[in-house]
Amino acid sequence: MSPPASKRNSGNGITTIDKLDYPPNSPRRPLLAPDSDTDSQRRSQDTSYAGSFFEQVAEGIYEQDRVKMQRAVLRWLSFVWAIVICLCAGSITAFSLYGHLFQSKLHYTQVQVNIVSIGAELGLYLLVPVFGYLCDRMGPGVPAGLAGLLFGSGYLLAAFAFRSGPPPSAGGHGWPHGVMVLAFAFVGMGTSCMYLAAVTTCAKNFGRGNAKGVALAVPIAAFGLSGMWQSQVGSRLLYIRNPDGSKGDVDVFRFFLFLGILLLCVGAIGFFALRIMDEEEMIDDAVDELERSGLLQRDDFFTQAASHHGYGTMEAQNLSDSTFDFLQSEAERLKAKAEEEARKKTWLLNEETRRYIMDPTMWWLAGGFFLVTGPGEAFINNLGTIIETLTPAHVSTNTSPATHVSIVAITSTLARLITGTLSDVLAPVAPSNQHRVGPDSVANSTSSLPPLEQPRKRFTVSRITFLLAFAFILSLGQLLLASGWVQNHPSRFAVVSAFIGAGYGAVFSLTPIVVSVVWGVENFGTNWGILAMTPAAGATLWGAVYATVYQRAAENGEAGVEKDPEDVLCHGKACYASTFWAMTISVWIAMGLFLWAWRGPGGWKRRGVAV
Template identity: 80%
Template sequence: MSPSSSKRTSTASNGIDKLDYRPPHSPRRPLLQPDAESDSNRHSQSTSYAGSFFEQVAEGIMERDRDRLQRQVVRWLSFVWAIVNCLCAGSITAYSLYGHLFQSRLHYTQFQVNIVSISAELGMYLPVPAFGYLCDRLGPGVPSFLSGILFGLGYLLAAFAYHSGPPPSAGGHGWPFAVMVLAFVGVGMGTSCMYLSAVTTCAKNFGRGNAKGIALAVPIAAFGLSGMWQSQVGSRLLYEQNTDGSRGDVDVFRFFLFLGITLLVVGFVGTVTLRIVDEEELIDDAVEELERSGLLAQDEFFTRAASIHGYGTMETRDLSDSTFDFLQSEAERLKSHAEEEARKKTWLLNEETRRYLTDSTMWWLAAGFFLVTGPGEAFINNLGTIIGTLSPPHTSATTSPATHVSIVAITSTVARLVTGTLSDILAPIAPAYQHHRGPESVENSFASLPPRPRRFTVSRITFLLTFAFILSLGQLLLASGVVQNHPARFAAVSALIGAGYGAVFSLTPIVVSVVWGVENFGTNWGILAMTPAAGATLWGAIYAAVYQRGTESGESSMGKRPDDVLCYGKQCYAPTFWAMAVCVWVACGLWIYAWRGPVGWKRRGIAV
């Protein structure tokens, strides 16, 4: 080996050879610079990771916003269709439009006319707890679908029963009287289903905010309007022509067909449009609040859930062995979670029902509601026959049932909207889940502290008492006899009773939602709403008995034909309405006791 070679080898092993140095413009210098490229790749990769992270964050935000927007759309679409449901559901309030025709065309007695209306009332109110149960457990779509079927069958059956003529019991050859009764039982049940599905939807979707009053008042007001527009359609579009070509009474057969078809369609559409939004969150919050309140000892619900279902656990196996095993275990976990959520909901609703039924103030509220709504229902159902008693027989009428059905509907609607809005503005603000406060709850410990300065407030019970008194003024006005032979004055009676009745029906469910919450609203309100059935039955029978006795005495018996079943004079209604006014005053006393009594809401710190 030459010395030069040996030297190069030694240099290569110990230092940098001169050939390793390449000037900047040397042709032997590499065109690509590995070090710079490596740094660039690392920077690009870091930028890619950062970009991917922020893209995922942005996509997550967009997905969350889309989901929130979708929930809001569903919430408001449900609210709109709930109003449509209520705008159609109150067809029974137009009963006075054709009730008197059952007397004159089918030769029903006043008792039979009242039996038909009472049958509808019983069908409307007695099954309400069952329909409320369906709303709470299965959602409002199921009762809405059921209402369409009940309305369709009920009105179609009533239409053909009317078209057949007087029943055999009245000397005719038409369908038996029992068929008409059965038809109106279906109409009443359909009314309850459609109304409750709409109101429950609004209560649960908006009941946790500060606008619960108006959220309930709007659909309830729409229910009051339904009788007005339907009676106007019947009297102005679906009417019979007199021999001189003028407009006569409503064509009952066509009117019933119109109602049956319309309500069938509305109920079916409500099946897919009425939805409860974020119900799982509502249930979870309520259960958590019950746990914190001290009303559930020793973690009752979750202890039992863990021991029975193993909540929160997964089957132990090696998921990497098989994709199928992994998917199967995930499916089992999701199924177990869904079952646990369903059981949690069932348990909570059952517990809420138990607490509601064992609360004595609920029974005082229900008793007052019974004493007020019964007279109101009896007045609305017998508007047509009451108007007939105001003028001498065989004289031309200066007013019509359709006019007063509209007056009642308008004043009722205005009262519902006004009381719902004012209760939101002026009523004391109810803390969330105040009905779950127990003796050991944190919230209850602050009750003894001096209250903070508050704005001017008016309790919802004050509104309730005020409008109940207004209702009694209408009853007193009619009972006094100042309307007799002056049918034009009857508008004041209709307006006063309509306003009072509408406000009571608007405020009472709001009170239920405030005092006992919205988690079990359908069942709670359904139980309370049974009472008007008994009230309507009682006062309908009392009115019919007084009316029937009036036809056999006084002015009514003078020059009367043997087959005449109509009554004329103050004796036909005055005793009934004196008694009704007294009952309303008794109801006000019961409500005051539930509010300010020894175990009343005020003593319990419930802001109502």
């Protein structure tokens, strides 16, 4: 059908057009005409709005998946490097490998040797809250790098202090005894700083899932293994040749150089490798849950707005609708104005710290941890001198400190892995955010109602049951040593090392898991850091007790044996028996405190905390 005729003016006349005449190259065409070859080469988004939309959706999904995969890879890389860090950071547990050489080579007394170990313990534990604070506020990379510097300076200082020879107080010309104490204080600080950086990384990246026990047990177990492999490197590779060509003691100077360089490099890499993934989401969820839980009566921003406009003393229900709406809008304005993410994180962590410190059960747990870790630390630090006491001075022992350091490390590692895994499998399932259920929350109000469907009960074992069992195993090892069962039978000492290593390792694995379950992982670095201060006091106390008893027995000497005036070593049951009887009782008291925090008035069982 032809287009209708039209008319148009042309100059002075009217020209009649019977038919519209289109030029052959006109861009107009019938609606259903096929595309030319040139047109068919155009991109789909030029010809289809629907195609453009779906391609954008697909690209968005692809980008989200790429970011999600990148975060997962970074999370696992951080986990792997955290394990590597823990495999190196526990070098202080090899102290028994060279502790007795401080006596024989530098002529330190047992009290002076214990002062060195106590300096390491104080550095190890007293600043843990500071390092935990750094982990929570600045991320784990900064503490890891700082730990590398502390390790490097500490071990290098100790290496040259040992090489200088006996100090002036012992009649030599070497560096003063205080230099060695300072060096090991640096080593202790580096140990706790690096350990906390690694464990906090694992706790925050994996602690909100169902495998929090394994996520914490693996790096903690790796920390226990570090002393074993490092002591073997020292005794089998970095040793001194005796005049007859046989293998002698560890070359302390080269061993300290090896540890200093290794840990400096590990910390430097950790500065870049340790990252917390999705921390903003975790903080937002925690803040929202605190507001819903009843622990916060009103939104903190709302309170700030009310105070600013003069309504701070009025309850929300007494305000008019217009005033209430105005204050709500002001609260939203304050939220937008502030640097919300940073402020919210600081506010949450401060609130979590306050609630943690005000919880009485934390102090019962801390008291038990103090009483059980002190004896374990004292045994590990003095293992080398204990072995020397088991036989008379003229009889050589058939065992070495390196062997028993390895036994302690292996049993400690196995206990950490076993308890971490079993606690995930057998422990009662903890509801999400159970540590934030307040007295006015909906969850607390409905908790007494019977469930619609009775869930099928499964066999469960509380983490506290595991904690009590392994604390008793630790006390059993101390009891065997105190009773004299090992005296003149050095081969039996392996049983003592195994029992104490297993108990000590399990307690150090289960306690941070309990902290993460009862008080959450958002403020884990600070919470665990506060609790981890207690072993410093325990190790100092029991180290001093052991040194005093040992020194007194060494001065009295063995009955019927003439003592060399320059001999500072002690031999016989009197060197240690009374100390380990007291340690055994200390651990039993700790078990009572754990039980009280769990089932006592206001304990976790009464509060409905599934631990």
